[in-house]
Amino acid sequence: MFRLTFLFLLASPLAADPLFEDRSAGLPPHVYDGGWEHFVGGGVAVFDCNGDALPDLFAAGGSNPAALFVNKGDFKFDAAPLPDLTETQGAYPLDIDADGQMDLFVLRVGANVVLRGGPDCTFTDATADWGIPTQDKWSNAFTAWWEDDGRPVMAIGNYVDRSDPKGPFFACDSNAILRPEGDGYSLTDLTAGFCPLSMLAATDARGRPTLRLSNDRQYYVRGGYEQMWDIPDRRFLTEADGWKPMSIWGMGIASRDLNGDGRDEVFLTSMGDQKMEIAQADGSYVAAPYGIGTYATIPYTGGEGRPSTGWHSQFGDVDNDGRADLFIAKGNVDQMPTNAIHDPNNLLMQQPDGTFMEKGDVAGVGTTNRSRGAALADLDNDGRLDLVVMNRRAPMELYRNVTEGTGHWLAIALAQPGGNRNAVGAIVTVTTDHGQSQQNTIGGGHAGGQALPLHFGLGDVTEASITVRWPDGTTSAPQTVQADQTITLTK
Numbered sequence: 001m002f003r004l005t006f007l008f009l010l011a012s013p014l015a016a017d018p019l020f021e022d023r024s025a026g027l028p029p030h031v032y033d034g035g036w037e038h039f040v041g042g043g044v045a046v047f048d049c050n051g052d053a054l055p056d057l058f059a060a061g062g063s064n065p066a067a068l069f070v071n072k073g074d075f076k077f078d079a080a081p082l083p084d085l086t087e088t089q090g091a092y093p094l095d096i097d098a099d100g101q102m103d104l105f106v107l108r109v110g111a112n113v114v115l116r117g118g119p120d121c122t123f124t125d126a127t128a129d130w131g132i133p134t135q136d137k138w139s140n141a142f143t144a145w146w147e148d149d150g151r152p153v154m155a156i157g158n159y160v161d162r163s164d165p166k167g168p169f170f171a172c173d174s175n176a177i178l179r180p181e182g183d184g185y186s187l188t189d190l191t192a193g194f195c196p197l198s199m200l201a202a203t204d205a206r207g208r209p210t211l212r213l214s215n216d217r218q219y220y221v222r223g224g225y226e227q228m229w230d231i232p233d234r235r236f237l238t239e240a241d242g243w244k245p246m247s248i249w250g251m252g253i254a255s256r257d258l259n260g261d262g263r264d265e266v267f268l269t270s271m272g273d274q275k276m277e278i279a280q281a282d283g284s285y286v287a288a289p290y291g292i293g294t295y296a297t298i299p300y301t302g303g304e305g306r307p308s309t310g311w312h313s314q315f316g317d318v319d320n321d322g323r324a325d326l327f328i329a330k331g332n333v334d335q336m337p338t339n340a341i342h343d344p345n346n347l348l349m350q351q352p353d354g355t356f357m358e359k360g361d362v363a364g365v366g367t368t369n370r371s372r373g374a375a376l377a378d379l380d381n382d383g384r385l386d387l388v389v390m391n392r393r394a395p396m397e398l399y400r401n402v403t404e405g406t407g408h409w410l411a412i413a414l415a416q417p418g419g420n421r422n423a424v425g426a427i428v429t430v431t432t433d434h435g436q437s438q439q440n441t442i443g444g445g446h447a448g449g450q451a452l453p454l455h456f457g458l459g460d461v462t463e464a465s466i467t468v469r470w471p472d473g474t475t476s477a478p479q480t481v482q483a484d485q486t487i488t489l490t491k
Helices: 005-010
Strands: 020-022 044-047 056-059 067-071 077-080 088-094 103-110 113-117 123-125 137-145 153-158 175-181 184-190 196-203 209-215 227-230 253-256 265-268 275-279 285-287 310-316 325-330 346-350 356-358 370-377 386-392 397-401 408-415 427-431 435-439 454-459 463-469 479-482 485-490
Touching: 044 088, 044 370, 044 386, 088 137, 137 209, 153 196, 196 253, 253 310, 325 370, 325 386, 408 427, 408 463, 427 454, 435 454, 479 485
Parallel strands: 137 196, 310 370, 408 485
Antiparallel strands: 020 397, 044 056, 056 067, 067 077, 088 103, 103 113, 103 137, 113 123, 137 153, 153 175, 175 184, 196 209, 209 227, 253 265, 265 275, 275 285, 310 325, 325 346, 346 356, 370 386, 386 397, 408 454, 427 435, 427 463, 463 479
């Protein structure tokens, strides 16, 4: 049963349409480009690499070199040195060695690379030093989780097997799970992956840690489907577990609790329909009704009737009204004639009744480049989520959120002792006149992720109560804090 309406009746009304100011000129020139192996990928990682609380950017380059852009404030970014990296698809930030500096797991066509973060945004190749096995694969998906107090477990999603002479169709490659072993890592194949373009380790509707794989039907063609892999039991879920088969052209995953029940809804991008799944009390998922407004099947401008192609998606409260909104990066694979060529990005604003309304055109972010990766992130610490968009064969885009009349907000960072120092796997609940929760995860999106404080819009209220369910299962006592600040909660 679909139930979003009741929760948000007390949230503040939308004061104004969302509005973004194009600040792309503040980025050094950079383009994600390349042949058919770079039709997918094109991710961006957003994290603070020098401790100044301003988010910095790692941008995949495809056949061009990857780039690191350091945030200097006022939407000006300077290029910074990186080890020479080409054939990059994307990257995810995480603190692998628990030294307080964010590292980067870089996905590539060929051997993946792990960059160790150092002071002042310096990075060195630590792949061999950390004993991380590599393979000559085509990697487009990544996620990570902690199973103990040591180093993370990391999962890699590999796309088509380029060495299969019968490919690319029916040639999905095996995936990999890297587990800490001795001074390094061991690699185990995760088979039957059906060409994943996104993976996310998170607590599912059953309340269990699960690895979700979103798979591209374009190349497994038939016999494959979306998958969930139970992390503690180390097995794929089946229909006997209530996991219903669904085959889509899976591109990206977004996850957020939209109705305050503590269970994340899941949004899957695809060619054609974008799929919203509503978490149920019995641990299952049901498709959201078409009237929710998130299916985004065709372009909303230009009179184009061919299907859209969705890539990165992310929930975020753009106007801080206490309701999570949704950005979807759109773009043709390259020149696929069956799908829309001029395909504007979506900015879907959640309404008081839980439905979503398209505002990408009025917000100024509905560009029609071949978009791939993206990120909603507060790049100037003013409490409003800004936007960066990666494009294939076109420059990156950068937008400042200048929406008028936005509500109050909180940004919450987590810290704890031990190897999982950023408390990945924790669930943060913020309660005002209604409850909101977010999971602290690594993964999802399309080929890129964030390691930033969790952002909550609060609407008209000026204080909130916060609880944290930490990765070890303990829950902190409620703590009341004032709005409009970034805080760190330490276990």
